Amino acid sequence: MTDLHLPLDRAAGRLSAQIAAGLRAAVRQGRLAAGTRLPSSRDLARDLDVSRGVVVAAYEQLVAEGFLVSRRGDGTRVAPLARPDEPLRSAPVWRHEEPAGELGSGPSPVDLRPGPDLAAFPRELWASAIRTALRTLPSEALSYPDPAGAFELRAELAGYLGRVRAAHAAPDRIVVMNGVAHVVSTLARLLAADGHTALAVEDPAGHRQIPWLRANGLEPVRIGVDSHGIDVAALAASPARAVMITPAHQFPTGVVLAPDRRAELIEWARSVDGLVIEDDYDAEFRYDREPVGCLQGLDPERVVLAGSVSKSLAPALRLGWAVAPDRLARRLRRHRAATDIAGPVLEQHALAHLLATGSYDRHLRALRRRYRSRRDALVEALRRHLPRARVQGVAAGLHVYVELPEGCDEDKVVAMAAERGVVLQGAAPMWSRPAPPALVIGYGRAGEARLAASVQVLRQVIAEVNPG
Incomplete structure (x- = not known):
């Protein structure tokens, strides 16, 4: 006993x-x-x-x-089956990317990888919008929501995207999703169910997209990008009948899809009964002229417009949308109903409130001023300290594509810069084939003075790596 x-x-x-x-x-x-x-x-x-x-x-x-x-x-x-609990172990922290403090030396490394300024998230404005939703929503709105998303948000998005992106959008064509990654993954699954085995993607492209596609049953087919955008002739020669592109500001090169290529792409989609997935990831950040209208506006029956607030507000909100052809929008809605029911309700109503009151527009204007000033500081520092580097994609977005002097070792430059407190993103992982050495330098996360100082560090590193 x-x-x-x-x-x-x-x-x-x-x-x-x-x-x-x-x-x-x-x-x-x-x-x-x-x-x-x-x-x-x-x-x-x-x-x-x-x-x-x-x-x-x-x-x-x-x-x-x-x-x-x-x-x-x-x-x-x-009981015989009763067992003591396993000792608690520290679970590994999931990271979308390594923190700059672990990659760069020094007490406060400068993070020049592409990405938004998370400190610019309008906390008070968002908190006020959430409070408004809590105060004004009827109790029945807190039940299981429409799988397509709150109608109020879809209605506001339809007006906003039509006004700002020249999209052909109506509330019943919009499905609220958990960001662009969710849109792409879900579309990949639906395409695979329809018998597709491949999806064309740009070359270069963001390296995180490839696992999404493979995990959902599609093999990526890389299609080259030149100074006019994706090579539509090469796309037509591929086995793919669906393609994912970034036409307003190609990632990472910053190229804008030329008018003739836009027309060719739509013609290709019609001729093969295909689908174009338009990743509109940073088109709202254009500084030197009006944004190019979205491709979806040219043919809303062949193009899905995918967007989110990850750059304009914060990735943590996981708020995005797909503007899709009627039949596909209904399938997306059914897919959400069958998998996760729907997305969070309060956040959707908060965003709808910001759109309806003009607060979202005012926030974007302030962000554009901030990012334009940083871009100008970075481009000027590159012009002054690295005159041999070729800088592309300066007109929009949150990054520039910088081709290094010929013969420069990209990996060495990234590693040595990190040792001196400047965290950079090399371009090589984004290509499927050998390409000139380049860096994808973001200016969203650092102020003007740190950007200028970082370019001086980069100049010293390049001089050591490539003395010629």
């Missing part, structure tokens, strides 16, 4: 639950091994100075849970 140490807080009441919790913890911590016989309910009640009924209720609860077994003539024992 085992002596048990079960401290009770009599003032707190619920003594039976306290006894059950104490015994449960003893099993989980390994202090009570499987098969251990416990005191009879009468003996334990006497030891704890409680009524026998209190102990009986605790034992019955643990028998029901599977921690104890009770047999006539054998008393009450710890």
Whole structure:
């Protein structure tokens, strides 16, 4: 028989639950091994100075849970299958990218990888929008939502995208998703279900896209990009009948899809009964002239426009959308209903509020001023300190594509710059074939002074790597 140490807080009441919790913890911590016989309910009640009924209720609860077994003539024992918990281990933290502090030396490395300024997220504005949603939403709106997303947000997005991106958008063509990655992954799954085996992607392209496609049953087919955008002739010669592109500001080169290529791409989609997935990832950030209208506006029956607030607000919100042909929009809606029901409701109403009140537009104007100033500082520093480097994609977005002097070792430049506190993104992982050495330099995360100082560090590194 085992002596048990079960401290009770009599003032707190619920003594039976306290006894059950104490015994449960003893099993989980390994202090009570499987098969251990416990005191009879009468003996334990006497030891704890409680009524026998209190102990009986605790034992019955643990028998029901599977921690104890009770047999006539054998008393009450710890169940044979009961095992102590494994020691808690620190779970690895999931990271979309390595923190700059772990890649660069020094107390405060400069992060020049592409990405938005997370410190610019309008916390007070967003909190106010959430409070407005909580105050004004009727109770029934807090039930399971429409799989396509809150109608109020879809209506606001339809107006906004039509005005700002020249999209052919209506609320019933819009499906709210958890960001562009969710749009692409879901479309890939639907295409695979339709018999597609491949999806064409630009070359170069963001290296995170490839795993999304393969995980959902499609093999990426890389199609080259030149100074006019994706090579539509090469696309037509490929086995793909669907393509994902970034026409407004190609990632990472910054090329804008030329007018003749836009027309050729739409003609290709019509001729093969194909689909174009338009990743509109940063088109709202254009500085020197009006943004190019989205491709979806040319043929809304062949193009899906995918967008999100990851650059304009924050990636953590996981708010995005697909503007799709009617039939495909209905399939996306059914897919959400069958997989995760729908996305968060309060956040959708908060974004709808920002759009409806003009707050989102005002926030974007402030961001454009901030990013334009940073871009100008970076481009000027590159012109002054690295005149041999070729800088592309300066008209829009949050990054520039910088071709390094011929013969420069891209990997060495990235590694040496990190050792000196400047974290950079090399372009090589984004290509499927050998390409001139280049860097994809973001200016969203650093102020003007740090950008200028970082370019001076880069100049020194390049001079050491490539003395010629």
